[in-house]
Amino acid sequence: MSLFTTPEPISVRVEAGAGSVRLSATERTDTAVQVRPDDATCDADVWAAEHVRVDFRDGRLTVSTPKRSRHRGGSVQIDIALPSRSRLHATLGSADLRAEGEYGDVRLAVAGGDAAIDAVIGKLKAASGSGSIAVQTVQGYAGIATSSGSVRVETLEGELRFKAASGSLSIDTLRGTVKSRTASGSVILEAGVRGVVDAHTSSGEVAVGVPEGTAVKFDITTGSGVVTNRLQPADGPEGDDETLVLHVRSGSGDVHIHRDPAAAPAT
Structure with a gap:
């Protein structure tokens, strides 16, 4: 030693x-x-x-x-x-x-x-071929690129830029900003407490869970993909509501937005 x-x-x-x-x-x-x-x-x-x-x-x-x-x-x-x-x-x-x-x-x-x-x-800068990358907490800036490997971030409190061919991205809890560009890779956000999601994909799936107490602003465009929005319409944020902004562009990939009752927006 x-x-x-x-x-x-x-x-x-x-x-x-x-x-x-x-x-x-x-x-x-x-x-x-x-x-x-x-x-x-x-x-x-x-x-x-x-x-x-x-x-x-x-x-x-x-x-x-x-x-x-x-x-x-x-x-x-x-x-x-x-x-x-x-x-x-x-x-x-x-x-x-x-x-x-x-x-x-x-x-x-x-x-x-x-x-x-x-x-x-x-700062986190990572590149992967087929290997997976998992990070529990990202507090600053992160730039991750992958070919076919999967990427998982448990808690994102800073900014993440993600690029992939067929690699996928999953985030458990978002309190920051994520910008993703994928070909067929999926982007799965379990609980978007607050921040910005800017996701562009050709054929990958985009799924976003929104906890109670978080209001959402949408900007979603898809070609042949299906958009499923299970949130109830609202006039806007109320009181101490957090705000999540979604910008999604998809070719043939589906987009799913749903309320996640299991997640809490508390800091």
């Missing part, structure tokens, strides 16, 4: 081909890195673990697995314990990433692996 003194948040760069990367960000004054082979009985995994590069200087930690060749592949497990609100830059092949805790700015490049992050308080 490698141990470094880090009294403040650091910058971490991880490059992993195959295996798994686990980060745990907590209130601590050091950073620990542990590398293990995925399978201790596999020569390729053992070789890969022995050749992982770990370097720390000037507040920057770099952890990278060796490049694959025809003769050696290898899958490793990388565990990093680091200070909360550190910055993260990860490039993944088929490796999976799990980042627990709170992070500052985050950049992700995911090919076929899956990535899951607890909370991003700074």
